[in-house]
Amino acid sequence: MKRLLIVAHAPSPNTRRLREAAERGARHPDIEAIEVVVMPPLEAGPDDVRACDAILLGTPENLGYMSGALKDFFDRSYYAVLDDTRGLPCALFIRAGHDGTGTRRAVEGIVTGLGWKWAQAPLTLHGEWQDAFEAQVEELGMAMAAGLEAGVL
Template identity: 45%
Template sequence: MARLLIVHHTTSPSTQAMLEAVLEGARTDEIDGVEVVTRAALAATAVDVLAADAVILGTPANIGYMSGALKHFFDQVYYPCLSETAGLPYTLYVHGNNDTTGAVRSVETIAKGMSWHRHRPPVTVVGELSRADREACWELGAVTALAAAERAASRTA
């Protein structure tokens, strides 16, 4: 079975709504054979990443950067996962009150340093979530679950 890991720092109603939409998409009935594992950024470990076939990262934009909790996650997993997870598909969702640019850039810089593969552009939301934003998060969850299934299938073929 494929494994999709969702690592998130959920600190507000908006980031909670984004996480819930991502989870709904990842767990849709149309996708079989994917286990969805959710970890708070401060609880996720290298073992979680090493067992994943794809990763979704979720963070608020805090003072122009990813959350400290997500940065802590990267600090903990960087060296243990560096050579073992090259090519790992990942996606990202970010919520900000004013801007998300710095948060996206910081996550993408670290993921690139780990040789992870961005599966699709991030979902970014500034301010209140719209219905379209929730749908984009749902789609992010679904397509990343499919990426996990594809990676797992290619590794066993």
Template identity: 50%
Template sequence: MRPAGPAAQARPARFSPARRLLCEAGGMARLLIVHHTPSPATQVLLEAVLEGARTDEIEGVEVVTRPALAATAVDVLAADGVVLGTPANIGYMSGALKHFFDGVYYPCLTDTAGLPYALYVHGNDDTAGAVRAVEAIAKGMSWHRHRPPVSVTGAPDAAAREACWELGALSALATLERVG
């Protein structure tokens, strides 16, 4: 049952009742960043995403960061948007990010439909297989990709860092739009 009132009626049904009440009470939007960061290159990209998501120009978003092996279904169910970060390992996403998806798939399958997500991937040679795999799972969960993935090969340069900063900032905005 949905709470009464015009604000509640305007809320999409995809919010859990508890999350809807929190948003209506003026709670902050929550952006969850799930990452596997085993290398200096992926750390640089994560830091750029975090800087963008936490920019002073965007207010009202709580940024929650979880390593892929520690992120849970509860984290996803409490989120209003998700950023996923992974290295491309042997043409696929990291095992850690796949483990995350395995753990959240069924508990989150129906309650997170429409969740905005974004992706950044780092690889030494190629990221196409990792991007394809993540997008297939996100599509299966009915998540909505709000930005094209940021794919970086080799050492991250200024353009890669800027693209990740922008991905973080725009993900924070997409999270606000979903709540607002």
């Protein structure tokens, strides 16, 4: 069975809703052969990354950058997984109060250095909260899991 790892920082009720939406999508009843593991960034580490077949990252925009928790995850994992995870399919959702550009650029730089491959372009949910954000993240989680199950990721 293939494993999808969801590493999402969710410090607020709305970001928790997004993390839950990603998990809900990944666990869609039509997707059967995927193990979904959801972890906060401060608990996830190199062994979790090496054990997965794809990774979905989630972060709020904090001062124009990714959350400190997601940065900590990368700091602890980067060199430990650098040679083992090249080509790992990944995706990202950003809950941005502004435009999310700095956050996106920062994560893209790290992903490029790791040699991971984007399953799709990062999803930036910017501006005032919209309930539609949940559906978008749920669809992203479902697409990641379905693509992994179908062998296209």
